[in-house]
Amino acid sequence: MRKKSILALVLAGALAGLSLTGCSSKGNSPDAGNDSSNTPEGKTKLKAIIVKHSLTKDVTQMKWLAEIEEKANVEIEWQQISADWDQKKSALFASGEIPDLLFNATSNSDFVQFNGLFEDLGPLIEKDAPNIQKMFSEHPELKTLATQIDGKLYGTPRYKGIWPGSTASMFINKTWLDNLGLQVPATWDELETVLLAFRDGDPNQNGDKTDEIPMDFNPIGWDFTPKLLLGSLGLPLSNGASDGYFTEGAQVKNFYVDERFKTLMQFLQKLYSQNLISKEVVTQDYSKYQSVARGNGTTAKVGFTWGWETGDRFGNELKDQYVTLPQLKQHADSTNELYWSNDYYYQNYGSNAVSVSARSKNKEAAMRFIDGFYEPVVSLQVLFGGMNDTDKGIKDNGDGTYAILPPADASLDPGSWKWTNSFADNGPMYIADALKDKVTLGSDMQNVLKEKAVYDELLNKADEKSNVYPQNFMKYSTEDTNTLAMNQANVNNITDQKWANWLTTKVDIEKEWAAYVASVNSSGLEQNLQIRQKAYDEYLSTLK
Amino acid sequence: MKPAQTTVPHQTLRGNGWLRKQAGHYQLWLMVLPAVIYIAIFCYGPMYGIQLAFREFDFSKGLTGGEWAGFKYFEQYFNSPMFWPTLRNTFIIAFFSILLGFPMPILLALVVNSIRSNRRKRILQTTVYMPYFISTVVLVALLQIMLSPTTGLIDGFLKALHLIPADTNLIGDPGAFVPVYVISAIWQACGWNSIIFIAALSSVDAQQYDAARIDGANRWQIVWHVELPAILPTIIILLIMNMGSILSVGFEKTFLMQNSLNKPVSEVISTYVFNVGVKSNQFSFGSAVGLFNTLINFTFLMLANALAKKTSKISLM
Numbered sequence: 001m002r003k004k005s006i007l008a009l010v011l012a013g014a015l016a017g018l019s020l021t022g023c024s025s026k027g028n029s030p031d032a033g034n035d036s037s038n039t040p041e042g043k044t045k046l047k048a049i050i051v052k053h054s055l056t057k058d059v060t061q062m063k064w065l066a067e068i069e070e071k072a073n074v075e076i077e078w079q080q081i082s083a084d085w086d087q088k089k090s091a092l093f094a095s096g097e098i099p100d101l102l103f104n105a106t107s108n109s110d111f112v113q114f115n116g117l118f119e120d121l122g123p124l125i126e127k128d129a130p131n132i133q134k135m136f137s138e139h140p141e142l143k144t145l146a147t148q149i150d151g152k153l154y155g156t157p158r159y160k161g162i163w164p165g166s167t168a169s170m171f172i173n174k175t176w177l178d179n180l181g182l183q184v185p186a187t188w189d190e191l192e193t194v195l196l197a198f199r200d201g202d203p204n205q206n207g208d209k210t211d212e213i214p215m216d217f218n219p220i221g222w223d224f225t226p227k228l229l230l231g232s233l234g235l236p237l238s239n240g241a242s243d244g245y246f247t248e249g250a251q252v253k254n255f256y257v258d259e260r261f262k263t264l265m266q267f268l269q270k271l272y273s274q275n276l277i278s279k280e281v282v283t284q285d286y287s288k289y290q291s292v293a294r295g296n297g298t299t300a301k302v303g304f305t306w307g308w309e310t311g312d313r314f315g316n317e318l319k320d321q322y323v324t325l326p327q328l329k330q331h332a333d334s335t336n337e338l339y340w341s342n343d344y345y346y347q348n349y350g351s352n353a354v355s356v357s358a359r360s361k362n363k364e365a366a367m368r369f370i371d372g373f374y375e376p377v378v379s380l381q382v383l384f385g386g387m388n389d390t391d392k393g394i395k396d397n398g399d400g401t402y403a404i405l406p407p408a409d410a411s412l413d414p415g416s417w418k419w420t421n422s423f424a425d426n427g428p429m430y431i432a433d434a435l436k437d438k439v440t441l442g443s444d445m446q447n448v449l450k451e452k453a454v455y456d457e458l459l460n461k462a463d464e465k466s467n468v469y470p471q472n473f474m475k476y477s478t479e480d481t482n483t484l485a486m487n488q489a490n491v492n493n494i495t496d497q498k499w500a501n502w503l504t505t506k507v508d509i510e511k512e513w514a515a516y517v518a519s520v521n522s523s524g525l526e527q528n529l530q531i532r533q534k535a536y537d538e539y540l541s542t543l544k
Numbered sequence: 545m546k547p548a549q550t551t552v553p554h555q556t557l558r559g560n561g562w563l564r565k566q567a568g569h570y571q572l573w574l575m576v577l578p579a580v581i582y583i584a585i586f587c588y589g590p591m592y593g594i595q596l597a598f599r600e601f602d603f604s605k606g607l608t609g610g611e612w613a614g615f616k617y618f619e620q621y622f623n624s625p626m627f628w629p630t631l632r633n634t635f636i637i638a639f640f641s642i643l644l645g646f647p648m649p650i651l652l653a654l655v656v657n658s659i660r661s662n663r664r665k666r667i668l669q670t671t672v673y674m675p676y677f678i679s680t681v682v683l684v685a686l687l688q689i690m691l692s693p694t695t696g697l698i699d700g701f702l703k704a705l706h707l708i709p710a711d712t713n714l715i716g717d718p719g720a721f722v723p724v725y726v727i728s729a730i731w732q733a734c735g736w737n738s739i740i741f742i743a744a745l746s747s748v749d750a751q752q753y754d755a756a757r758i759d760g761a762n763r764w765q766i767v768w769h770v771e772l773p774a775i776l777p778t779i780i781i782l783l784i785m786n787m788g789s790i791l792s793v794g795f796e797k798t799f800l801m802q803n804s805l806n807k808p809v810s811e812v813i814s815t816y817v818f819n820v821g822v823k824s825n826q827f828s829f830g831s832a833v834g835l836f837n838t839l840i841n842f843t844f845l846m847l848a849n850a851l852a853k854k855t856s857k858i859s860l861m
Contacts, residue, residue, distance in 0.1 A: 090822050094603070113825040116604040219804055279693045282805045283716040485824035490625055493811060500804035504716070523625045 043075045044365040047099035052426055054082045055419040062422065064386030064393075068372040074365050076101070093117060100360035101369070104426045106352045111154045112481045119356040119363060120152040128367040131374035132156060135430040141473075144542055145351050149475040155352030156370060160383060160431045162441070163347040164452040165459045166340055167240060168224050168306045170328075171313065175321040176203035176212075176303055187329045188232065188267055191304070195276040198303040206299050215271065216278040216305045218289060220499045221492075224306035226268060231339035231458070232330050233260040236467040239346035243488060244495065245532065247469040250540065252532045254525055256495040257517045263330075265502045265509055272503050278302075282500045294318065309448045312415050324451045327458055340455040342462040345470035353428035370428065377402075379429035380439065385421035393421050404442040414444035465543060474535040484531055487524025494520050597831035610828075617832035626816055634812040634837075637798070638790045640726045646786060648734045650779060653741030654767055669742070672735030684800040687728060691715045716805035725801065729794075740782070744775040780858045788845035791837050813837050 038044055050059060059065055059078055069076055079099060081088065089105065092098060093114045111118055125132045136143045139159060146157040177184060177194065180201045185191040197203070198214040218224045223240065230237060235255060237246050244256040255261045271277050280288070294315040295301040307313030310322045327338045354370050356363060373382055384404050385393015392408040407417030418424050441449075462468050476484060498516055502509050566573065592608065597617060599610035621627055652672065659665045678686075690698040691714040702708045714720045752770050761769065795814040802810045813833060821830015853859035 086823055087818075090825060090827075094827070096603075109825060114603045279711075279713060283688075283713065283803050482826060486620075486820060486826055486829065489816075489820040489824055493626055493629075493807065496804045497807040500716075501808075504713075504805060519625065 039075050043073050044362050045075050045077065046101060046360070046362060046366055046369065047077045047079070048101035048103060049079045049081065049099045049105055050103040050423075051081050051085045051105045052103075053419045053424060055416060056082065056422075056424070056426075057420055059423070062386060063388050063390040064378070064381040064422075067386075068369065068378060072365065072369040072372050074362075074369050076369070081105075098357045098359075100357050100362065100366050102355040102357070103423075103428070104353060106155050106355040108148065108351065108475065109481050109485065111148055112476070112478045115478075117358060118154040119358045119360065120154060121156060121356060121367070122147075122151075122153040124356075124363055124367040125153070125156075125371075128364055129371035129374070131371045131376075131430065135159065135374055135432075138432065142349065145349060145473050147475075149477055155355045156374075156428055158350040158353040158427070158429050159348060160425075160429060161348050161433055162431060162436050162439070162445075164449055165342055165344040165347065166452055166455050167343045167347060168228055168308065168341070169451055169455070170228065170304075170306055170325040171310060171322045172304045172325045173198075173203070173300055173302070173321050174323045176300070179203050179205060184323070184325065185328065186326075187332050187334075188229070189331055191328060192271065192276075195271065195304060196274065199274075199276055203303065204295075204299050204301070211299075211301060212303060213278045213292065213301055214276040214303045216289065216292065216302045217281060218286070218306070219282060221496070222286075224289075224308075226264065226306070227255065228306065228341055229264055229267075229328065230255055230258075230260055231341065232328050232334075232336065233263060234336035234339065235260045236339040236462055237341035238462065238468045239341075239343050239470050239472070241341065241469075242471060243492065245469060245471065247536060248467060250466040250536075252469065252529055252536050254529065256491075256499075257520050257525065262509060262513050265499060268503055269506070269509065273506060277503075282504065309415070309444060309451060311413055311444055311447060316413065324454050326454045338458055339462060339467075340458040342459050342468050344459070345468070345472065349470070349472065350425075351472050353426075373428040374430045376430060376432040376435045379427075379431050380435065382423050382427035382429045383425070383431065384418055384442070391421060393418075401438045401440070403440040404445070406442065414442040418442070465540060469536065470539075473539050474532065475538075476531065476535055480531045480535075483524075484528055487528045490523040491520055491525050491528070494523060594831070594835060596828055597835045599828060601827040613828065617829045618836065620829060621833050621836065626811070629808070630811055630813045630816045633809055634791050634793050634814075636809070637722060637725060637793045637812060640722055641729060641793070642786055642790065644726055645730050645733070646783060648730050649737035650741055650775070652734055652738040653745055653775075654771060656738065656742055657745045657771070658763070669735065669739075673739065674735070675732045676736035678732065680794070680796040681800060683728065683732060684797060687724065687801070688715055691724065713805070715801070716803060718806045718809045721801070721806040721809045725797065729797070741775055741778060744778040745771060748774040776856070777858050780852050780856060784845065784848045784852055784859070787848035788841055790844045791840050 052059065059080060085105065089110070093110060096117065098117065106118065125136075142157045142159055143153075146153045146155060148154060172184065172194075174184070176198060180197050180203050182194055182197055183190070185194045195214040198212055200209065202209045202212070204212060217226055220227055221243070227237065227241065235246065235258060236248055237255070241255065244254045246253060246255060268277070278284075278292070284292070290313070293302045293305060293307070293313055295318055298317055300314070300318050300321055302314075304325075305313070310319035310324075313319075314322055327340050329338065330336060354373075356366050356370075360366055372378060377387070380402060381387055381391070381394060385391045387394045387396050387402070392405055395403045395405055397403060404414075407414055409417060409420075412420065494516070501507070502512075595608055596610075598613060598615070599608070600613050601607075602610040656665055656669055659668065675683075690696050693699055693713045693715075696714070699708075699712075699714055702714075703710055703712075708714070712720065714724055748771060752774075753766065756766050756770050791813060793812045793814060795818065798810055798812050799815050799818065802815060814837070817830045817833045817837075820826050821833065849859050
């Protein structure tokens with residue numbers, strides 16, 4: 001009898017366990033993320049996920065955001081993510097259980113891969129979003145940007161228009177040059193001479209001849225890298241040239257297999273072999289890259305490098321030692337057309353700022369909330385921080401003009417303050433062109449625009465219809481998306497390791513070049529170029 | 545009961561006999577039941593997902609709803625330029641991990657076992673198994689700092705002693721990747737893995753030691769003739785189990801240690817599956833490559849098991 005009851009107990013336990021696991025995998029689905037209940041005050045409850053910068057503080061502490069929620073009569077339950085989203089999202093999306101709103105969390109390929117998961121916002125915008133409609137009528141290209149190949153709009157775009165047309169600047173330490181009695185270099189040959197002098201001459205005058213790093217940069221595929229020197233050879237980069245793609249004469253090309261890239265790598269290899277480039281250039285991460293350039297207190301360590309802005313790159317102590325260098329010529333007698341990467345679209349246009357779950361039960365409320373971000377003055381706060389005494393981001397001058405305030409936390413530079421205090425560049429926004437002249441920017445942005453002015457002439461020269469390639473604007477079918485992704489993984493595998501190998505060893509690049517190009521092409525680059533060309537032609541046909 | 549026994553044919557009687565015999569040990573079956581349920585739900589249950597490797601993944605139709613694609617994704621992998629490099633890299637890392645990493649815990653266990661003072665024994669054991677609790681992310685960050693070519697402590701030490709050439713970059717050099725990977729893994733897991741051998745050694749009968757000593761055996765002879773034979777079954781079983789995961793090279797550590805310079809040797813099957821399958825949303829392709837990896841592991845497990853059975857009569861099954 002006793003034995004029997006124990007058996008029954010164990011079996012019952014096992015069954016309960018079974019039913020529980022059954023529950024957790026299925027039971028969630030009807031209501032998770034689509035909670036339609038209202039708060040006691042009659043506000044609509046919504047769930048949202050935001051992928052934010054690692055500096056950004058808890059978004060629920062942002063007063064400007066609470067104001068948008070208030071106005072739209074919604075209450076948002078935020079889930080905040082600041083790392084490894086690329087790795088988390090596949091699992092989340094594949095489960096089908098997504099929150100009502102997704103901020104900065106989706107990409108065009110997600111819409112293709114997870115067909116049916118996201119809501120087509122087109123009709124909702126027409127019905128409930130006057131601010132977004134206004135944005136589309138003033139900048140129809142934003143609608144093009146946001147519309148997918150199936151004619152649907154799964155993510156709202158962002159536009160700021162006040163950012164400069166180039167991401168990276170080239171910096172050289174003027175103090176070091178003066179200490180050594182050297183001129184600012186204008187060609188690759190002069191640059192080499194200068195770097196040699198940096199190496200041998202103790203330009204920071206601390207008595208230690210070995211602590212100077214003549215040249216430092218990010219891995220080639222990133223933003224702050226010598227790939228920008230390809231412009232010396234007449235190769236027009238644009239919009240970040242991600243994965244090496246650019247257009248020249250309306251042809252989509254890839255610089256990794258371009259003869260001019262070979263010339264650049266030969267030059268860099270020569271510099272590296274003379275110990276002019278940081279030994280950690282391939283292996284260091286971005287934070288190390290940043291901290292090295294900030295030197296030890298008042299002693300600079302890096303002579304020549306790339307970055308966004310001097311204050312950001314070298315810190316407040318050292319920034320005045322550096323000047324922006326215009327694009328270099330290869331040799332004094334070179335006749336190549338000079339270019340600088342035209343990143344205007346990359347800097348000012350963004351896609352997929354917000355998406356909505358197709359299963360959300362309160363799409364109207366969600367759209368009302370999203371539209372709140374796109375009111376121009378609100379957008380300004382999304383970017384720079386709130387216009388109130390709590391957020392201390394922007395000052396309203398009362399006469400229709402606004403001033404971006406310096407950081408309330410004196411230990412932060414303006415850039416870090418902006419990223420801490422608001423959604424910053426990751427938010428949904430529309431800074432109307434009419435508002436641009438009425439805003440006094442912060443010292444960092446004023447400095448950025450001033451520093452980057454040396455590139456204006458070259459940027460304006462880039463032909464919008466043949467030499468600028470806004471990859472964001474391209475749309476691909478499901479099949480093409482898959483092919484592109486698969487091929488790109490294989491191509492990157494070769495290109496990633498090859499440039500690093502060439503840079504750090506003494507192998508004869510000339511000899512390896514032909515075999516390398518053949519292997520990259522056969523790994524899928526040729527096919528990718530064809531697919532991209534098709535999409536680019538399509539895009540050009542929409543330009544007026 | 546009695547009449548039934550006489551009328552039922554011999555064959556079924558034997559069948560009933562087996563069942564009846566098992567029913568006699570129902571307590572044992574009950575004890576194992578939770579484990580069986582657990583494995584059925586969490587290990588066999590999700591295996592229906594294997595279909596994904598043979599289907600076109602279609603999000604709206606779920607894991608099992610896409611069109612059949614046959615061996616398309618396997619062929620895609622076999623024909624891809626990354627097939628040989630990933631397979632080779634995975635093998636090399638796994639091979640050296642087992643070759644160097646497997647004997648170390650055994651040696652350590654023998655050393656620990658020979659220490660007489662219990663206090664010292666405990667201190668040594670605790671010291672060597674602590675690193676096991678460092679997370680991979682922290683470990684790799686430690687490696688990055690210690691091996692940095694400009695400021696690294698270990699790097700500077702090795703260079704000062706001229707053990708490595710002055711222009712070596714231990715975190716970038718493709719030639720250094722496997723040694724760094726394997727040595728750091730041994731440092732981290734050796735102490736922990738030795739626990740099971742220490743446990744096996746503690747069960748050696750004291751009389752065997754006494755007998756050996758009376759016969760005039762020295763320390764080495766005791767290790768060779770008493771201790772090693774005593775833990776041999778444990779060693780073989782663990783070796784077989786390790787063979788089963790020969791290609792499951794730790795994803796986290798490889799991925800974190802990867803950079804453009806060492807990619808020629810650090811792109812292994814698991815990082816490739818991640819780069820293509822997860823990051824680029826090619827789930828079917830990822831599943832196919834993962835399944836292929838599992839098949840190879842399974843083959844190795846069976847081979848090692850058969851070999852052990854034949855040579856030493858010790859085996860898992």
